[in-house]
Amino acid sequence: xxxxxxxxxxxxxxxxxxxxxxxxxxxxxxxxxxxxxxxxxxxxxxxxxxxxxxxxxxxxxxxxxxxxxxxxxxxxxxxxxxxxxxxxxxxxxxxxxxxxxxxxxxxxxxxxxxxxxxxxxxxxxxxxxxxxxxxxxxxxxxxxxxxxxx
Numbered sequence: 001x002x003x004x005x006x007x008x009x010x011x012x013x014x015x016x017x018x019x020x021x022x023x024x025x026x027x028x029x030x031x032x033x034x035x036x037x038x039x040x041x042x043x044x045x046x047x048x049x050x051x052x053x054x055x056x057x058x059x060x061x062x063x064x065x066x067x068x069x070x071x072x073x074x075x076x077x078x079x080x081x082x083x084x085x086x087x088x089x090x091x092x093x094x095x096x097x098x099x100x101x102x103x104x105x106x107x108x109x110x111x112x113x114x115x116x117x118x119x120x121x122x123x124x125x126x127x128x129x130x131x132x133x134x135x136x137x138x139x140x141x142x143x144x145x146x147x148x149x150x
Contacts, residue, residue: 028082030131030142034075034112039067039144047085047133047140060141061096061128068126068145073113077146080107081131089135095121095128102135115146125150 027047031040045060046052052060071077081090089102094115100108114120115127125148133140 027140028084030082030085030144031080032069032129032144032146033078033080034069034071037069039069041067041142041144043133043140044130044143045141046138047142049139051134051137051139052141057138057141061130061143063143066128066143066145068147070149071112071115071146072149073116075112077110077112077115078107079110079131081133081142082106085131085133085140088133088139091132093130093132095123096130097121099129112146116148 027043029040029042031038044063044066045056079092083106086104086106089104091098091102092100092108092110099110099114099120114122115129116122116125127146129144129146131142131144132138133142
């Protein structure tokens with residue numbers, strides 16, 4: 001009886017490990033923080049090392065399930081990325097256009113007012129902000145929606 005139970009337990013454990021090994025590895029995370037609020041996300045597109053096609057990037061910028069965060073224009077917006085993203089270089093995009101130069105740091109800050117300033121391409125009370133992995137060719141894109149908190 002004990003022997004059957006031990007064999008059954010070993011079978012269940014083996015099946016569980018087999019199921020876990022079939023899971024996809026999560027992509028690195030990117031985080032946006034304003035004050036004490038933050039949102040983080042895995043890659044909207046890519047994030048697994050291979051370069052994305054330009055046509056794929058355009059579609060990624062139109063993704064519907066984008067996480068949002070309220071931003072007071074007087075606050076500082078903090079961007080953080082996992083070291084795997086930073087090692088490849090990353091750029092902050094605003095409405096699809098580069099807002100910063102590429103960086104290999106894991107952390108950057110930008111004044112909140114920038115994201116609602118027409119001079120930088122802002123339109124209305126919300127802005128699509130993306131983190132693009134890769135110096136030249138994009139290999140990942142993380143999208144966030146910044147909403148003006150007046």
